[in-house]
Amino acid sequence: MSAISNNNIVEAIFLASKESKEDSQFFHKVVHFLAKKRLLSKSKDILQNLNKIINEAEGKVMVRVFSHKKLDENTRKEITHALSKRYGGKTIILEESLDEKLLGGYKIEVNDEVIDLTIKNKLEKLQEYLTIVS
Amino acid sequence: MNSNHIVENLKREIENFTAQVKVEKVGKVLEVFDGIAKVSGLSDIKSSEMVTFPGGETGVVLNLEEDAIGVIILDDFSKIKEGDTVLSTGKILEVPVSDNILGRVVNAIGKPIDGKGAIKADKMYPIEKVAPGVVSRLSVSEPVATGIKVIDAIIPVGRGQRELIIGDRQTGKTALAIDAILNQKGQNMICVYVSIGQKDSKLRKLQARLEEGGAMAYSVIVSAGASEAVALSYIAPYTGVSIAEYFMDQGKDVLIIYDDLSKHAVAYREISLLLRRPPGREAYPGDVFYLHSRLLERACRRNEKYGGGSITAFPIIETQAGDISAYIPTNVISITDGQIFLETDLFYKGIRPAVNVGSSVSRVGSTAQIKAMKKVAGTLKLDLAQYRELEAFSQFGSDLDDATKRQLERGKRSVEVLKQLQYAPVKTAHQVVTMYALTKGLMDDVAIDKIKEFEQGLSEYTERNAKVFYKQIAEKKMWDDKGEEELKKVIGEFKANFTKS
Numbered sequence: 001m002s003a004i005s006n007n008n009i010v011e012a013i014f015l016a017s018k019e020s021k022e023d024s025q026f027f028h029k030v031v032h033f034l035a036k037k038r039l040l041s042k043s044k045d046i047l048q049n050l051n052k053i054i055n056e057a058e059g060k061v062m063v064r065v066f067s068h069k070k071l072d073e074n075t076r077k078e079i080t081h082a083l084s085k086r087y088g089g090k091t092i093i094l095e096e097s098l099d100e101k102l103l104g105g106y107k108i109e110v111n112d113e114v115i116d117l118t119i120k121n122k123l124e125k126l127q128e129y130l131t132i133v134s
Numbered sequence: 135m136n137s138n139h140i141v142e143n144l145k146r147e148i149e150n151f152t153a154q155v156k157v158e159k160v161g162k163v164l165e166v167f168d169g170i171a172k173v174s175g176l177s178d179i180k181s182s183e184m185v186t187f188p189g190g191e192t193g194v195v196l197n198l199e200e201d202a203i204g205v206i207i208l209d210d211f212s213k214i215k216e217g218d219t220v221l222s223t224g225k226i227l228e229v230p231v232s233d234n235i236l237g238r239v240v241n242a243i244g245k246p247i248d249g250k251g252a253i254k255a256d257k258m259y260p261i262e263k264v265a266p267g268v269v270s271r272l273s274v275s276e277p278v279a280t281g282i283k284v285i286d287a288i289i290p291v292g293r294g295q296r297e298l299i300i301g302d303r304q305t306g307k308t309a310l311a312i313d314a315i316l317n318q319k320g321q322n323m324i325c326v327y328v329s330i331g332q333k334d335s336k337l338r339k340l341q342a343r344l345e346e347g348g349a350m351a352y353s354v355i356v357s358a359g360a361s362e363a364v365a366l367s368y369i370a371p372y373t374g375v376s377i378a379e380y381f382m383d384q385g386k387d388v389l390i391i392y393d394d395l396s397k398h399a400v401a402y403r404e405i406s407l408l409l410r411r412p413p414g415r416e417a418y419p420g421d422v423f424y425l426h427s428r429l430l431e432r433a434c435r436r437n438e439k440y441g442g443g444s445i446t447a448f449p450i451i452e453t454q455a456g457d458i459s460a461y462i463p464t465n466v467i468s469i470t471d472g473q474i475f476l477e478t479d480l481f482y483k484g485i486r487p488a489v490n491v492g493s494s495v496s497r498v499g500s501t502a503q504i505k506a507m508k509k510v511a512g513t514l515k516l517d518l519a520q521y522r523e524l525e526a527f528s529q530f531g532s533d534l535d536d537a538t539k540r541q542l543e544r545g546k547r548s549v550e551v552l553k554q555l556q557y558a559p560v561k562t563a564h565q566v567v568t569m570y571a572l573t574k575g576l577m578d579d580v581a582i583d584k585i586k587e588f589e590q591g592l593s594e595y596t597e598r599n600a601k602v603f604y605k606q607i608a609e610k611k612m613w614d615d616k617g618e619e620e621l622k623k624v625i626g627e628f629k630a631n632f633t634k635s
Contacts, residue, residue: 005201007201112161112175112176113159114158121155129151130144130148130151
């Protein structure tokens with residue numbers, strides 16, 4: 001049998017939490033369990049994975065948007081609309097961060113997918129193209 | 135080109151350029167150590183796919199785990215940090231190939247390292263490819279003339295064969311391979327020499343030697359040096375065979391030398407252990423057999439319908455203290471179509487090339503040997519085996535009957551004839567004449583220390599005087615009665631002169 005991975009643990013916690021909604025002591029018990037199994041060092045990963053699973057179950061998609069200046073309302077709507085189409089009508093939760101180095105445009109990160117629409121990326125692509133051509 | 139012109143050019147190119155934006159899969163580096171990176175994310179990645187790091191370094195995915203992948207890094211890994219983004223490319227690792235690669239020295243990813251400028255690539259070839267199937271193959275029937283008497287006569291190698299060269303360190307394994315390359319001049323053969331984990335000084339010497347012999351015109355050297363990343367040693371042979379396949383796809387015959395596969399196995403062991411794959415016998419991973427079998431299976435001879443061409447492989451294995459029953463030697467012996475076994479004892483006895491004729495075999499080469507050679511050398515192996523048996527036996531007493539004495543004398547001459555200097559390949563026709571003289575007993579009355587001189591003189595004399603015979607060998611690969619008569623007469627003449635002087 002292979003070793004128990006973080007994913008297995010997270011899934012177990014998630015399923016258990018669904019069954020014991022009323023139990024106010026539940027998370028106390030979970031922490032206790034992790035401590036007993038010496039898994040507290042991995043609690044960060046476990047929490048992250050738990051977030052992922054809960055989002056998936058509730059039909060939410062976490063999206064991180066990087067831009068060189070604050071997004072206006074229109075763009076935000078447009079992004080949300082486009083993404084919810086792409087990911088099958090799920091709720092889009094935007095998380096915005098600013099990055100001056102992007103020069104312009106924006107970069108969207110969904111899980112391990114990246115849609116890079118920044119000027120910086122385009123310039124890099126152009127540089128690559130020109131070095132190949134010349 | 136003036137600056138205005140350059141600017142104009144650039145403008146035009148920029149106008150033509152459209153930035154293609156697509157969804158990219160990215161991962162994050164979790165840890166980096168010893169040329170290996172653990173990367174998270176990249177959910178749709180394939181095995182042996184190329185990935186790129188922010189500094190432009192490339193890596194190859196080797197391990198696919200539940201929530202991380204193991205990547206071997208093909209460049210300097212010191213600038214890669216934890217948290218770096220890793221991009222997938224969607225491509226299996228491939229190397230640039232073109233006809234311009236001939237005469238060049240490239241590294242394991244096909245980049246030139248000989249300082250002669252960039253090589254313009256015509257095509258990209260993936261380094262991992264499934265070997266040609268049964269339908270497209272043809273059995274081995276054309277000889278590879280190595281120019282080494284003992285090989286051409288007793289252990290013949292055919293085009294498309296895989297013949298292992300095995301022996302301890304310093305027994306002349308590389309020398310044998312280099313002689314074979316040197317002899318391919320004008321034989322319609324492309325040579326690829328793959329150097330795995332060798333000293334750069336050795337490679338330099340070898341390259342100089344090949345250049346001197348005019349062999350670089352039809353050769354490529356693929357080098358993964360001892361100082362480079364171990365991942366490069368691992369992929370170098372696959373790169374070599376991909377280059378060979380490029381030439382085979384043009385219907386050409388290719389000779390490829392892997393020098394040596396024991397270092398390749400060691401490199402793979404190192405990678406596997408770092409990737410935490412379970413170790414097996416001698417700490418090699420479980421798939422070390424497949425590592426070599428899939429490589430050597432790509433050596434083949436294809437039939438005309440599938441484009442023809444062939445790849446002949448000479449893998450080299452270095453043994454420790456003559457132990458051919460170690461793990462890697464037994465593996466490779468069982469994969470190849472025969473082996474040339476070199477021995478330290480023979481080497482120091484002055485029998486060079488130090489081929490142990492008894493334990494060397496060629497399982498498919500005999501069908502490829504030219505008829506004339508088969509005829510003259512057919513009894514040679516048996517002669518030598520009997521000689522070795524008698525040699526041990528005869529040391530006890532001097533009262534030997536005439537037949538035994540004759541056999542001993544013949545054996546001594548056979549051994550002497552099969553000795554050969556390095557970088558001195560012998561033409562097939564000359565070999566036939568020498569073997570003819572030897573097996574017909576025409577050398578029995580020549581003193582042993584005169585054999586070399588006799589052989590040399592005989593080759594020159596017969597080439598000048600036995601024109602019919604040489605023509606027949608060149609055209610039909612066999613002589614008829616007329617040619618044989620002439621040869622006998624010419625040898626007789628030469629002997630008369632030789633004994634006089």
